[in-house]
Amino acid sequence: MSETTHDGLVAVSDLPSPDEGLAPAELAARYGLSVSGARPGLGEYVGQLWSRRHFILAFSQAKLTAQYSQAKLGQLWQVATPLLNAGVYFLIFGLLLGSRGGMDHSTYVPFLVTGVFVFTFTQSSVLAGVRAISGNLGLVRALHFPRASLPVSFSLQQLQQLLFSMIVLAVILVGFGHFPKWSWFLIVPTLVLQFVFNTGLALIMARLGAKTPDLAQLMPFVLRTWMYASGVMFPLQYMLVERAKAPSWLVEVMLTNPTTVFMNLMRHSLLQGFGSENLPPHVWLIALGWALLAGAGGFVYFWKAEERYGRG
Template sequence: MHVTTQTLAPPERPTPPAPPSSEELRALALRHGLTVSGARPSLPVYARQLWSRRDFITAFATAKLTAQYSQARLGQLWQVMNPLLNAAVYYAIFGVLMDVQRGVPDYVPFLITGVFVWTFTSQTIMTGTRAISGNLGLVRALHFPRASLPIALAIQQLQQLVFSLGALVAILFCFGEFPRWSWLLAVPALLLQTLFGTGLAMVTARLAARTPDIAQLMPFVLRTWMYASGVMWSIAHLTDGRDLPHAVIVLLRANPAAVYIDLMRFALVESFTGSQLPPHVWALAAGWATLAFTGGFVYFWKAEETYGRG
């Protein structure tokens, strides 16, 4: 008897379902309120997040100010002594040796005011170069709007300037400058200057976060800018009666650092009159502040998700 054997085929296995596509996963995540880790929020959301952390920003600024000279024997007195020592050096070199004080009435108040105001601007910009690189541990450990750091450091410099203004007022008293109604103009001038410096601090913060060498280059840039800003000499006195190209005169008088210095001199030094101010000076001051702060804020925000990586 012949028996035919038939090989039975193994049962077919069910085909596994295809994994979901990236578009489907993205739609699922959005449906359940999930977002990409470290993604940059929209500009309005970012601004609201920043405002909600205003207490942290002011506390961070105050803590930095307190710790700044904690290791020095004279402590916080260096906040006043640094600009005063700079002013003394500038007076010896420019006022005495180079005699740029000729034709500038009340040269010492003129110089002291310029040095204090310039120090505020330059230090605000310089601290921006260390805003990210100097706080990498904080940036990598916690989630918060990174613009909090350059803004807090700018507020720290404003706090330091307010502390130093007492010494500036005392010096003005010694040279016959006493409070007048024009002194109130110092408040809006300082507020506009703070916005301007904060905007540039955010620009340098982003640049230095990607290229640390910016922090080494910035002192040379600031020193060159200082010499062109009339800190030690009068721009109006230089441009009057000089055969300079018109474009050079316009650039010197519209220089934002010079604009804020001149506004403070106009407010505090009686002999510094409105004729020495550039045309439309308040519009210039407001324009520079708006341009620098808005542009710096947007420029910094565009790289928000990159800070602290690498």
């Protein structure tokens, strides 16, 4: 009920509100309000990510520069680290265990270095993805931007690091008698497919790592097992067929392992004598399938938790 004042006017404060009785959702719709930090639609999210492309590139370059800023050799460690790993694997698997599958030094050394570089690309992307959100909570909580920018930029950082390593790999190949040929151009689609695959994995691991930070302590063991199962240090088909006498179905499954597919595509492109008999049938379709499955699936999986990153 409204009341009349001494001068005959009606008190406005006592009039019924036009919003009285409306549910919160109806009230928000009437005034065009939206939930703060709500997840945008998938198409809108892709547009937001594209609009931040300059930030993604700059962030990845800054991280790459800062990675070895405290070391005297600086950026040389980008190449020195996988080369030292390759040297250790050559000593153990190439000399002590004799797991070269009949390859001489001129073939085995480029075979090994190629495998180490390519697998390190995936390994580093996964490890960086695990910490992409949990290791940058200050940035996530302070600024509004699509959170996928972080795992994508870390994957891009690893791609740039691999490109530096490819220069050294080319020198090693020529030094061991594997000279440039037309098949070397196949490294471009191989790297594109692997980058999409790695980015998808980084997105998946970023969401899992944001919820479970301890996952960063477990992943090195998982990745080490994956490395041994991928044929980085030895020809996988030789070890499975000649040494382990594995059944044919197991050989086919192991050869379609995504890191094995990308490594062997790279070896097939670069090394003379590494023929198509080392590749599974329809290898390019397999590589494309892994890239699309991990890339698209990882992106959607990460996007579904967009509004939860940095909270709690």
